[in-house]
Amino acid sequence: xxxxxxxxxxxxLDGFGAGxxxxxxxxxxxxxxxxxxxxxxxxxxxxxLFGGDGGQSGIDDDFAARGFQxxxxxxxxxxxxxxxxxxxxxxxxxxxxxxxxVYHVPVFVLTNYARPPLAMDGxxxxxxxxxxxxxALERAREAAGGKDVRLGGGVNVIQQYLRQRLIDEMHxxxxxxxxxxxxxxxxxVNLRALGYVCTKHEASSQATRIVLSRQ
Amino acid sequence: xxxxxxxxxxxxLDGFGAGxxxxxxxxxxxxxxxxxxxxxxxxxxxxxLFGGDGGQSGIDDDFAARGFQxxxxxxxxxxxxxxxxxxxxxxxxxxxxxxxxVYHVPVFVLTNYARPPLAMDGxxxxxxxxxxxxxALERAREAAGGKDVRLGGGVNVIQQYLRQRLIDEMHxxxxxxxxxxxxxxxxxVNLRALGYVCTKHEASSQATRIVLSRQ
Numbered sequence: 001x002x003x004x005x006x007x008x009x010x011x012x013l014d015g016f017g018a019g020x021x022x023x024x025x026x027x028x029x030x031x032x033x034x035x036x037x038x039x040x041x042x043x044x045x046x047x048x049l050f051g052g053d054g055g056q057s058g059i060d061d062d063f064a065a066r067g068f069q070x071x072x073x074x075x076x077x078x079x080x081x082x083x084x085x086x087x088x089x090x091x092x093x094x095x096x097x098x099x100x101x102v103y104h105v106p107v108f109v110l111t112n113y114a115r116p117p118l119a120m121d122g123x124x125x126x127x128x129x130x131x132x133x134x135x136a137l138e139r140a141r142e143a144a145g146g147k148d149v150r151l152g153g154g155v156n157v158i159q160q161y162l163r164q165r166l167i168d169e170m171h172x173x174x175x176x177x178x179x180x181x182x183x184x185x186x187x188x189v190n191l192r193a194l195g196y197v198c199t200k201h202e203a204s205s206q207a208t209r210i211v212l213s214r215q
Numbered sequence: 216x217x218x219x220x221x222x223x224x225x226x227x228l229d230g231f232g233a234g235x236x237x238x239x240x241x242x243x244x245x246x247x248x249x250x251x252x253x254x255x256x257x258x259x260x261x262x263x264l265f266g267g268d269g270g271q272s273g274i275d276d277d278f279a280a281r282g283f284q285x286x287x288x289x290x291x292x293x294x295x296x297x298x299x300x301x302x303x304x305x306x307x308x309x310x311x312x313x314x315x316x317v318y319h320v321p322v323f324v325l326t327n328y329a330r331p332p333l334a335m336d337g338x339x340x341x342x343x344x345x346x347x348x349x350x351a352l353e354r355a356r357e358a359a360g361g362k363d364v365r366l367g368g369g370v371n372v373i374q375q376y377l378r379q380r381l382i383d384e385m386h387x388x389x390x391x392x393x394x395x396x397x398x399x400x401x402x403x404v405n406l407r408a409l410g411y412v413c414t415k416h417e418a419s420s421q422a423t424r425i426v427l428s429r430q
Contacts, residue, residue, distance in 0.1 A: 013387075013413060172228075191393045197393065203423055205416070208423040
């Protein structure tokens with residue numbers, strides 16, 4: 001059965017999964033780049049983001065790599081697609097990732113504002129879904145053709161799917177850094193009551209990894 | 216210089232440092248005993264709590280043990296001393312720990328209700344401080360005679376000391392368990408703005424350990 005998975009989502013010691021005041025210069029919010037220190041050095045991210053063949057293997061890379069295995073579609077909140085709020089001012093904004101985004105599969109972007117699908121190089125097509133989380137998941141599952149669907153975030157979107165118990169598995173990295181302010185991933189979500197348990201716990205010098213699974 | 220230290224304070228993956236609804240049967244709140252799985256198996260806790268010579272050494276024990284090194288006094292919030300709220304109904308309640316508590320040094324209990332000092336076996340004396348956090352720290356430092364002071368908790372008391380930047384160092388254990396509800400250690404405290412940074416990060420199979428230090 002196709003799963004809905006969160007992978008390589010980083011939170012910080014104080015629980016924040018994104019910094020405050022996201023804008024064009026701060027895609028992850030102010031201070032949010034400290035979220036991804038562990039990932040950027042991995043072989044997987046070096047290849048996916050920069051097309052290089054450097055980077056390190058090991059626990060960090062194992063977790064980064066598993067996030068791309070058996071993945072047939074993605075779901076993103078609109079703020080992960082870009083800094084624009086409110087109605088689209090046009091179709092110039094084509095995501096943070098250049099002409100050939102890292103996804104290479106259909107990506108379903110949750111938004112309140114309709115927009116035609118956007119086909120990019122390398123197999124990525126952005127579909128803009130205005131009918132909410134459940135419809136986005138249905139469409140992503142269909143597009144994934146039996147593979148899993150990866151829920152990219154952000155914090156608010158993950159919380160919405162968690163409250164509906166729609167996420168099968170979450171791999172979270174806890175980075176040893178304090179962010180101080182922003183959006184907390186687990187605010188207002190009682191994971192225990194929703195039936196999630198920690199099924200894996202492993203650490204490198206860069207981050208502690210946990211896997212939370214729905215029972 | 217004598218430091219104010221938090222040691223072996225456990226929080227869970229979702230950030231909670233105590234469960235909800237503390238009472239006589241649930242000293243750590245409902246579900247709160249899952250906070251201390253990593254500690255109970257250590258040689259240090261087996262000795263301190265049960266007088267036994269069993270228990271395991273290793274990373275977990277190293278952290279447990281350092282919490283008792285160079286420690287001349289403790290500060291506790293009143294809820295860590297017992298489940299009683301409001302005025303003391305008498306002097307029958309003498310703490311959770313029996314006649315010979317684990318402290319063996321002076322312990323300063325923050326409370327709004329005065330009570331005479333309580334001398335226990337083994338060198339522990341509970342002093343009840345009604346003049347607030349700063350006075351409690353002054354008295355504890357004086358009693359410690361140059362050694363450090365350990366701040367035991369709970370969550371609310373640690374937050375008060377953090378906001379005043381009075382804590383020098385915190386060793387926090389993050390246990391791979393979800394509690395779901397309770398008091399979050401870092402709620403309403405912007406550690407980064409207060410000048411704290413993560414200076415150590417180490418994990419065993421039982422928990423991830425971090426040390427936060429004031430810069």
